[in-house]
Amino acid sequence: MNDISPDIDPALIDRFAAIVGEKYALRDQQDIAPYLMERRGLWHGRTALVLRPGSVDEVSRIMRLATETGTPVVPQSGNTGLVGAQVPDMSGREIVLSLSRLNRIREIDVLSNTVTVEAGVILQTLQEAADAADRLFPLSLAAQGSCQIGGNLSSNAGGTGVLAYGNARELCLGVEVVLPTGEVFDDLRKLKKDNTGYDLKNLFIGAEGTLGVITAAVLKLFPKPKGREVAFAGLSSPEAALSLFSLAMDRAGAALTAFELIGQRPYDFTLRHAPGVVRPLSGDWPWYVLMQISSGRSAEDARALIEEVLSAGLEQEIVGDAVIAASMAQGDAFWNFREVLPDAQKPEGASIKHDISVPVAAIPQFIERAAGAVQSVSPGAREVCFGHMGDGNLHYNISRPVGGDDEAFLGLYHAMNKAVHDVVRSFHGSISAEHGIGQLKRDELIATAPPMAIELMRRVKTAFDPAGIMNPGKVI
Amino acid sequence: MNDISPDIDPALIDRFAAIVGEKYALRDQQDIAPYLMERRGLWHGRTALVLRPGSVDEVSRIMRLATETGTPVVPQSGNTGLVGAQVPDMSGREIVLSLSRLNRIREIDVLSNTVTVEAGVILQTLQEAADAADRLFPLSLAAQGSCQIGGNLSSNAGGTGVLAYGNARELCLGVEVVLPTGEVFDDLRKLKKDNTGYDLKNLFIGAEGTLGVITAAVLKLFPKPKGREVAFAGLSSPEAALSLFSLAMDRAGAALTAFELIGQRPYDFTLRHAPGVVRPLSGDWPWYVLMQISSGRSAEDARALIEEVLSAGLEQEIVGDAVIAASMAQGDAFWNFREVLPDAQKPEGASIKHDISVPVAAIPQFIERAAGAVQSVSPGAREVCFGHMGDGNLHYNISRPVGGDDEAFLGLYHAMNKAVHDVVRSFHGSISAEHGIGQLKRDELIATAPPMAIELMRRVKTAFDPAGIMNPGKVI
Numbered sequence A, B: 001m002n003d004i005s006p007d008i009d010p011a012l013i014d015r016f017a018a019i020v021g022e023k024y025a026l027r028d029q030q031d032i033a034p035y036l037m038e039r040r041g042l043w044h045g046r047t048a049l050v051l052r053p054g055s056v057d058e059v060s061r062i063m064r065l066a067t068e069t070g071t072p073v074v075p076q077s078g079n080t081g082l083v084g085a086q087v088p089d090m091s092g093r094e095i096v097l098s099l100s101r102l103n104r105i106r107e108i109d110v111l112s113n114t115v116t117v118e119a120g121v122i123l124q125t126l127q128e129a130a131d132a133a134d135r136l137f138p139l140s141l142a143a144q145g146s147c148q149i150g151g152n153l154s155s156n157a158g159g160t161g162v163l164a165y166g167n168a169r170e171l172c173l174g175v176e177v178v179l180p181t182g183e184v185f186d187d188l189r190k191l192k193k194d195n196t197g198y199d200l201k202n203l204f205i206g207a208e209g210t211l212g213v214i215t216a217a218v219l220k221l222f223p224k225p226k227g228r229e230v231a232f233a234g235l236s237s238p239e240a241a242l243s244l245f246s247l248a249m250d251r252a253g254a255a256l257t258a259f260e261l262i263g264q265r266p267y268d269f270t271l272r273h274a275p276g277v278v279r280p281l282s283g284d285w286p287w288y289v290l291m292q293i294s295s296g297r298s299a300e301d302a303r304a305l306i307e308e309v310l311s312a313g314l315e316q317e318i319v320g321d322a323v324i325a326a327s328m329a330q331g332d333a334f335w336n337f338r339e340v341l342p343d344a345q346k347p348e349g350a351s352i353k354h355d356i357s358v359p360v361a362a363i364p365q366f367i368e369r370a371a372g373a374v375q376s377v378s379p380g381a382r383e384v385c386f387g388h389m390g391d392g393n394l395h396y397n398i399s400r401p402v403g404g405d406d407e408a409f410l411g412l413y414h415a416m417n418k419a420v421h422d423v424v425r426s427f428h429g430s431i432s433a434e435h436g437i438g439q440l441k442r443d444e445l446i447a448t449a450p451p452m453a454i455e456l457m458r459r460v461k462t463a464f465d466p467a468g469i470m471n472p473g474k475v476i
Helices: A010-020 A029-036 A056-069 A123-132 A149-154 A238-255 A264-273 A299-315 A328-344 A360-377 A406-410 A413-426 A442-448 A451-464 B010-020 B029-035 B056-069 B123-132 B149-154 B238-255 B264-273 B299-315 B328-344 B360-377 B406-410 B413-426 B442-448 B451-464
Strands: A073-076 A095-098 A105-109 A114-118 A172-178 A184-187 A213-220 A227-235 A256-263 A287-295 A321-324 A355-357 A382-388 A393-399 B073-076 B095-098 B105-109 B114-118 B172-178 B184-187 B213-220 B227-235 B256-263 B287-295 B321-324 B355-357 B382-388 B393-399
Touching (some): A056 A095, A073 A149, A105 A123, A114 A123, A114 A149, A123 A149, A149 A213, A238 A360, A238 B238, A256 A328, A264 A287, A264 A382, A299 A321, A360 A382, A393 A413, B056 B172, B073 B149, B105 B123, B114 B123, B238 B287, B256 B264, B264 B328, B287 B299, B299 B321, B393 B413
Parallel strands (some): A073 A095, B073 B095
Antiparallel strands (some): A227 A287, A227 A321, A355 A393, B256 B287, B355 B393
């Protein structure tokens, strides 16, 4: 961080700065620092300039100048991404384009059930605005207090609401995008049906800022549930969890709004390390499920439905034990238990993480085979398995063996990734279910995806960003 | 049709025929005729050759030869499309590639709730196979007895199930596509979450065969509803229908599986012209709604829910009169009434049709303003307005004035289209909500869409089909 000499012509920096005004053109490395490192500290970068435009027109002028001068641009919103997509490289040649000042909720249309929102709006702010309009915006994830809509869309964010409502892609009806040339692609429409040509919108969603800069979007709103019940269940195996999932889908259908699987190890880590958490179940079980049922009708209805599902599960001997939260507060405590899981793994030493998905029916087999693969790479390593089972998505993290050496274990990073991802690929699964590719998985994607997929992605990239100035080195 | 001299080199025809075998290479114009005209007779084309491959490998070899020889190819499945996308042009240079022999259901995975299906499977066959596996495949449209999955995906089909389950795009998890070069893009995955690069799948869906040939897909299945109730309501205005829709969404949420608006005129036409239909309501109303509620729990539950919605509607004076089908048979009769609407318009003389969408909240205003636009083009013309109100999608058809001249009225085709579509555009709506672009709306799309959208679509087309042999002259 000592070498702060600009790798961009100072005169060019002045031209960029003039677009947004000096106040919003950060050149001081102290001001810039927060934009150069994501919160886990895995990705560092350098830049001489962070621009904070206040309008779509300013974004457009920045991109026009970037194209004219061949300056690479890294778009960034809440800077909570986990794969390094939002961080500049070490060259110093890239500038950072922060969307955080584009933070207006332009319109809430309660009759059409849509909200038109700018890229820099914080997810939780949007959730609260929807709530105030008696609607639900269902995207929900751990970083919601700081992540922003632009990043949620650019990474096609998932989270805990996907089971019933879909991921960010499925919540989006229209986008406004500034292209690398500065031209604006305005597709801010509120339509549920529109078959007028190619689906351009979904190319920009999940492209991690490599095809253009999403500046605003029209998102779907939903009726607010009138009742919500949360339960914790103890089970003997992933097979039992799969049976419970089928049972819950059969009885509750779209009212099943969360189905999270938690292995015994992350459960124990959480009890051991997370301050203030309360043990959800009195007994110990090899596996746990956090289940949520929401009713559009009434609180009583949600209660009756979750009782029906759990009673049937106990009767069919799928469920070993279960407790339904007795209050909203206890329900929130159950969710808190789930949310602190990842952090509770830290005191156990170094870990190697995976964000994978397989077909839902393959989850038990995956867990069995992956454990074998893990042990073959690092005998004694501890599988910390939890995730959104209803979506086939597991956060399959591996902690080093008890008493093992952190650095030695992290030296197995690539071998462990390969072993786990090979099992994923054997089930036609995904090596990045919800976090994206960014810098972290780019090489692996290129090396292991079907060559035809990579070839088509490259053609798309070239077609949309022929000069290669749009977040280079990310995704593809 | 008299000029049947081949416009393709006979030796080349032999080479194509050798790939599929003589039996499946149709050269006789009598055999070919059904492939050259869609059922309404609006689009005619010519070809010297229809190929009916029996495997993905044969499709691949056909496309490889087509690329090698610069032969344009028109993919076709059920030939029920309404915009001419599946019909060759009049040049005689194009060959037709029929997918109908690729008609295997490769796998039903009831635990993952997916089905893997080839392009030539008839929609109704798939619905029945899902039903036999105790699952629901919710795509449903008038042509379901003959349309095929390849066409459903290539046109991103809509229909009556979109409100609760989404259109074809939202039902698709993975695709297998043969590219213009013959290379196979295999993305047949069952994943609900996969953030590994650009969303290529959704480019092929809705591309009407202009980017590649969809040969198979993984589609979502759903739990089969345990109860279904259908009601017919009479209302005073589109505003009242919008209020009823909000009420029904609020009370029933995802259980509201259809909300169809029907104007008095198509209602009367149907009573007058459709053989065997039964009057759903005793009185006459300016507007009608066909509403369906499905319950994953029980028949009683669906009944209680629809009664609750209609009682509240009557109490709030939104609904004038309503009847709930007393039996499955009466429910089917209500649906039949809805399905024969389009045909019941024919005896009233020439008509000019529109397939539009606007934001749901804008439906009442659209209906008012569009009526003014119609009358300004053809005083006395009769608006025949019905459609999937819950999706913001209306089939806004115009019958000629009573006693008017058919040909003179059809002479107003472009003026009428422009007048209605100008109103659609003023609401940021879509001029093709579910039928697509094909040949029918290509010129209008290019002339009226934002130039940036057209430019991006052209770049995609060039990137995927640089030789321009893939269903040329369609969409873009």
